[in-house]
Amino acid sequence: MKIVVINGSPKGDSSVTIHSVKFLQKKFPEHEFHILHIAKRIKGIERRRQTFDGIIDEIEAADGVLWAFPLYILMVPARLKRFIELIYEHSAEAAFKGKYTAALSTSVHFNDHIAHRYIQGICDDLDMKFVASFSADMMDLINENEQKRLIQFGKVFLSAIQHQYPTIKRYRPLDWNEFDYKPGKNVPSIDASNKRVLVISDARSDDNNLQKMADSFCASFASKVETINLRDLKIVSSCIGCLQCGYDNDCAFDERDDFNCFYREKVLQADVLVFAGTMTDRFLSCLWKTYFDRTFFMGHFPSLIGVQLGVIISGPLTENENLRDFFEGYSGWQQAHILGFVSDEIGDSEEIDTQLQDLARRGIEFANMGYVQPQTFLGVGAHKVFRDEIWGRLRTVFQADHRGYKEQGWYDFPMWDAPTHMMAAMGTLGMNIPRVREQIQEMLKYGVSFRHRKIVEKA
Ligand SMILES: Cc1cc2nc3c(=O)[nH]c(=O)nc-3n(C[C@H](O)[C@H](O)[C@H](O)COP(=O)(O)O)c2cc1C
Known part of the structure; x- marks a missing residue:
């Protein structure tokens, strides 16, 4: 059988994840694992339609599709996200329909379930036959027991294809009724003069609802608040996982684009931060994912401690709990305070106005009080996972984190x-x-x- 492997790691052939696939290839020589370095080649795939079509032809001819990816900020890397967007933009869904599929990732298990749910959701949307997820630790391949487990996963996947075993969908298709939000006049009553409010959006000229919701939110304040559209920033690349930033938070792209300066000078100064985006498949846009991936230059150390975080979404948010989980997981890790979510799926312009105005009120009120809700498992878990990782095997590379953890007294091991x-x-x-x-x-x-x-x- 021929298995097409969609490699979502920007590191291409030197990816840790892809070595698990190569291991499977050695263990199942009777089958062909054809690896496509999608993430590494994404710019060319985006630019040349022929290249994209060639990939789709390979998928069409395959017996199965294996999504292989590293975890990047609770999700798949921006470059893999972009490939998924291209499938829809070029109406190439038919090539995936009815194909057996599985997902294999490596990570340190920080919110790996969110990325896997996302991929499974995409597979369900593409009408594929999803067999199994396999989320390995990044060093599992060097452990003999874990190698056995990987071989078992290979068997599970390959025999499902061979025997055409039945599969079951986990997610219903997203149901979205286009709704034209008509903002009323939000009373500019909220005094934000002593707090810095920053709204970041990626609204395109045709993202009518998103832009209008962001504007209504801003109109709730008595004074002007800052808004930044990610599309106006020069961002030459999403994160490529080079890890140069680990030593002193200096990103390899520092000199080449606006992102790091924007993050330091705008995002890190905000008391109230609002993310505004349109749902694109089961996440936001690839540009938003690029934003999150590029924040990795700050390492594992939370950079939004105590920040009031609001989320404005255009799209069916309640049907996509995983997206909410992403923001809650992100906020928990960052030790920020989730103010709430406002989405146009409410379908009632007046109600949306009210919700946006109240989001603004809560942001300022809580920022003035310094109120941050207690950590749930998402924050406590993040702290413990990263504390152990940075003290241990990640310390050599992530020296900046190590210094931060020491300074903050965060090596709070019970022993x-x-x-x-x-x-x-x-x-x-x-x-x-x-x-x-x-x-x-x-x-x-x-x-x-x-x-x-x-x-x-x-x-
Ligand atoms: C930008 C970036 C973000 C990451 N985010 C996560 C994460 O959210 N959760 C996690 O468990 N690991 C995370 N990791 C760790 C990688 O998933 C892990 O090192 C993986 O094995 C890399 O695989 P690759 O070599 O195939 O790219 C991140 C690594 C990078 C470079």
């Missing part, structure tokens, strides 16, 4: 906390003595909230 360590050691000893264990278990009924009770009494 370095002497009192907790001692209590746990004594407690463990005690739990092994039946009478002490009984007493501890009795104490648990009221003892855990003992200090809480004291606080409430004093309040």
Whole structure:
């Protein structure tokens, strides 16, 4: 059988992910794994229709399609996102219809599920037969047990094609009724004079609703707020994963385009930050994905701590929970405060006006209070994953992160906390003595909230 591999890593043949595919090729020599370096070649694919058509011909002739990609900022890299957009722009969906497919990624497992759900959603939209996702750690291939697991995945995928096993769709097609938002006059009543509000959008001239929603939001303020359209910035490339930024946050593209300067001088100065975008397939545009990927020059260290983050979306957001998860995951990692989402799917202009005005009110009110909601699993998990990674195997490359973590006291490993360590050691000893264990278990009924009770009494 012939499997076409869509390589979503900008690193092409030297990608970590693609080595898992090459390993599969060695283990299943009776099948051909034909690797297409889509992400690396995306500019040429975009420029030359012939190149794109050649790829589509290969997909059409294949028995199966394997999406192989690294995680880039909770999602697939911008370049793979762009290829997916091209499929729709060139009406090439038919080549994918009915094809067996699977997804293979490498990462450090930070929100890898969001990228996999995205790809599965795209496969469902393209009417493909999705067999399985395989999300490996970036070093799994050097572990023998993980190699066995990878071979099992290969078997699962290949035998599904061979035996034409049934597959089941996870996502319904997105249902979007075009709606023409007609903004009323939002009262310019919100005083933002002591806070910096920045609205970033990627509105095209034909993104009517998005532009109007961004304008209505801005019109809620008594003074002018700053808006930036990503299309007005010179951005020569999305992130290519060279990791030069790891040492001191200097991006390889620093001198060549506007992005890093824009991020430092505008985004990092904002108290209230609003992202505005139109849903394009199951995410925002490739340009928005480029924005997120390029922020990687700041490393794993959160750069939006305490920022009030609003999201304005044109498109059926409630049908695309994964997009919301992306922003919540991103915000949790960044230790920002999600103000909320406003989408034109509400389908009622007056209601959209009200929601936008209230988004503006909340942004300023919460910024003035310094209110940031407690971290959920998304923030706590991000902190722990990156704390361990940066202290450990990523430290050599990500020296800037390491310095930041040390300065902030974020290497808060429990084994370095002497009192907790001692209590746990004594407690463990005690739990092994039946009478002490009984007493501890009795104490648990009221003892855990003992200090809480004291606080409430004093309040
Ligand atoms: C720009 C960038 C963003 C990344 N974002 C994530 C992420 O959100 N989650 C994660 O687990 N790993 C993330 N990683 C780590 C890569 O997914 C991982 O190193 C992967 O193995 C690289 O594969 P490749 O060599 O095939 O490109 C990121 C790496 C880069 C360069």
